[in-house]
Amino acid sequence: MQEQLTPDFGDYELLDTGDFEKLERFGRYVTRRPEPQAIWRRSLAEEEWRRTADASFRRDARSDERGEWRLAPGMPDRWVVEYAYKRMRLRMRLGLTSFKHVGIFPEQAANWNFIYDNCRALAGDGPADGERVAAVGSGVARGGAPKVLNLFAYTGGATLAARAAGAEVTHVDSVRQVVTWSRENMELSGLEGVRWIVEDALKFVRREVRRGSLYRGIILDPPAYGRGADGERWILEDNIGEMLECCAQLLEPRGAFLVLNLYSMGLSSTLARTAVRQAFGAPREEQWGELCFTDRAGKQLPLGTYYRFTR
Template sequence: MQLLFPRHWQDYELIDSGDFQKLERFGKYTLIRPEPQAIWKKKLSDDEWKKQASAVFVRDSAKARKSSREDEGWTYSQKLNHRWPLKYRYKDMQLTMSLQFTSFGHVGVFPEQAENWDFIYDTVKAWPEPGKVLNLFAYTGGSSLAARAAGSEVTHVDAVKNMITWSNDNQQASGLKDIRWVVEDALKFVKREVKRGKQYNGIILDPPAYGRGPDGEKWVIEESLTELMELCSQLLAPRQAFLVLNMYSMGLSALVSANLVESFFQPDNMQFGEFYLPSTSGQRLPLGTFLRFTR
């Protein structure tokens, strides 16, 4: 197993973590957000955290559900723009993500995933033809943008319409176009593509632990992921292909991904392990497992 972290961020920085929180800089703003895995002590003082923070998020699910404010849960130390750009550069890939404060504490990017963006971009660029890439549970589209920037024909699937709108904003901000947007349950979409005999050169999966499709379809990762991976094995091209699988469910080892993938694929050059973010104060914050392979 490997431990990997993104090496090319300039607009993002994990400053410190501990006491179930993290202090992060996203472009021009520095934020304090909850972090359930940061059970250690902070390196910096509380006063230093407060001094640096532009905004603080405190999770209160019941209050957020009752509120009509999209940014419920945030307090601000100054007047801020509630949307702001975050840039990412790697080789000839130039991405711009439009960030915003949300009632669930996210801002629209998972910085550790930049390591996958580089992998996707390099893999597609090395092919004679850029092929077709499918991104499932695609969120705000960082991986979709990376594949499109490399020249691939990209299909981006997410069950939440607002995420598709956000992803399209990111596409435009990045100077890209022609990503195919699909608002649908991932498992339902893949079943239909298999029936149609479709194939993709790249498949990216970032499944949640639990979720609902646009028509109320139930997703539980332990119950549904095996079926989805079997179907993906029928969609993935036999050559000039890659697969990326991320999992954020606490308690599911990277070995789970490895055993699952080996049940349905014959992967070459398979990597699996954990992503983490190094902080400038010295800790390493674990942020989910990854698996990826090419063939």
């Protein structure tokens, strides 16, 4: 089923978009950042953007990637936001990075909900709050916990959602500082017990295939381009095929779920669906589309594509 998803995230609001920028509220603070997909005009005047923003990102003229933040008086470089869904309560530390990111992608909360619900079902708790959940399986880790693998895991929103639902989570990212950030988010959320791996994701899954490892859930959030812990090159179009083939060998054939996110402009959810179905076969239930937020003027901004299934 094709569907656009917008999560209910109380500590996040998209205030305005346009002229290749977005104005966002994270908790108490408002940021102004570049947004290549905001091709329309802004609804608010420039003076309003300047007055509202607590932190504004400006790209370095010598780099398409890096830049610096200009801070209003009283704006901290770190703060905490909260996200709640059913019995899940997450707390995540945000920070202003030189790559314009702040530590979370709030649109991914729609996938956190999906992960939480399916992990609870796999753990044997049944549908959360009376809702039907598709993925139900009997193959679990010690203590009845489903094993979940989060690849390109960044600061761990999906990891926390799975762990909050009782899953045994392996969190893989190639950047040690980001893994440390994820551990901090785990502790802020009152959780423990995540398995942390600092390694190139493709190298890790190749080794897991050789070991014969199996998981009940796999989460894939690959960048368009990246570097592994030892300098390995990741190029999405070149490497996603092998990554999906490896993950197909790691995912249990029944009672399991997969989540794939794509952020590269020009790659649609239909492409993601086709690639996943070639590697994994036809699932029992599937969903694909865009992750979106709508600003106060009603302009809907797509912030990535997703494909997910249960079987």
